[in-house]
Amino acid sequence: xxxxxxxxxxxxxxxxxxxxxxxxxxxxxxxxxxxxxxxxxxxxxxxxxxxxxxxxxxxxxxxxxxxxxxxxxxxxxxxxxxxxxxxxxxxxxxxxxxxxxxxxxxxxxxxxxxxxxxxxxxxxxxxxxxxxxxxxxxxxxxxxxxxxxxxxxxxxxxxxxxxxxxxxxxxxxxxxxxxxxxxxxxxxxxxxxxxxxxxxxxxxxxxxxxxxxxxxxxxxxxxxxxxxxxxxxxxxxxxxx
Ligand SMILES: Cc1cc2nc3c(=O)[nH]c(=O)nc-3n(C[C@H](O)[C@H](O)[C@H](O)COP(=O)(O)O)c2cc1C
Numbered sequence: 001x002x003x004x005x006x007x008x009x010x011x012x013x014x015x016x017x018x019x020x021x022x023x024x025x026x027x028x029x030x031x032x033x034x035x036x037x038x039x040x041x042x043x044x045x046x047x048x049x050x051x052x053x054x055x056x057x058x059x060x061x062x063x064x065x066x067x068x069x070x071x072x073x074x075x076x077x078x079x080x081x082x083x084x085x086x087x088x089x090x091x092x093x094x095x096x097x098x099x100x101x102x103x104x105x106x107x108x109x110x111x112x113x114x115x116x117x118x119x120x121x122x123x124x125x126x127x128x129x130x131x132x133x134x135x136x137x138x139x140x141x142x143x144x145x146x147x148x149x150x151x152x153x154x155x156x157x158x159x160x161x162x163x164x165x166x167x168x169x170x171x172x173x174x175x176x177x178x179x180x181x182x183x184x185x186x187x188x189x190x191x192x193x194x195x196x197x198x199x200x201x202x203x204x205x206x207x208x209x210x211x212x213x214x215x216x217x218x219x220x221x222x223x224x225x226x227x228x229x230x231x232x233x234x235x236x237x238x239x240x241x
Pocket of ligand 1: 010011012013014066130131132133134135156169170202
């Protein structure tokens with residue numbers, strides 16, 4: 001028996017036609033995103049739509065001058081959101097408990113599941129999408145710019161628009177690298193080498209480990225980002241000691 005998924009093949013799109021979404025389409029896609037499963041019924045996420053051109057340009061700049069943030073028909077900031085829940089409890093005479101780590105976990109999982117469903121729905125009607133983690137390069141300014149209250153944490157941006165490019169499907173590591181049975185299986189050097197060679201095509205240089213190191217090794221860009229994110233976690237009520 002063969003099984004063929006019916007999902008539209010995903011590929012990130014970074015070049016968009018200058019055409020808007022038809023009226024009501026974004027709301028329809030968000031309604032579909034809301035069908036995502038949600039832990040304890042809480043729906044701890046919000047999407048902030050950035051329609052204002054100047055605001056969008058500022059976010060493109062602080063995300064590392066990513067032109068597609070400017071040119072996409074729609075741009076959403078996907079947020080973990082414990083604030084709405086706290087307000088609802090407050091309106092019912094109850095105070096939100098002290099669980100910043102659990103709140104971060106719940107809200108990040110909820111937001112990510114909903115955003116992935118939004119991506120799937122968008123791609124199923126022919127739209128292109130790309131997530132924008134680059135917003136974390138200016139996360140403190142972004143919190144100000146979008147007036148995010150305590151309890152709301154921006155996770156990533158999401159560009160949506162009509163594709164003006166058709167990129168090849170980009171590689172992934174082997175299924176065996178991500179699927180474990182019964183207990184976690186350490187990757188063999190040979191399997192790691194096979195992944196490195198499979199992933200070469202996603203880089204300009206052909207050297208995937210160097211790309212990963214630029215982001216994640218000692219002295220990489222993630223270490224640079226870390227202090228600002230910690231400050232924002234503290235400020236938005238997601239930090240603990
Ligand atoms: C959380 C997240 C953040 C990302 N941030 C960016 C980004 O800032 N800019 C960008 O051009 N692509 C970004 N991407 C897209 C990835 O580069 C892309 O998904 C990956 O290279 C695989 O390519 P594919 O989506 O075409 O299969 C991001 C993806 C995710 C999931």
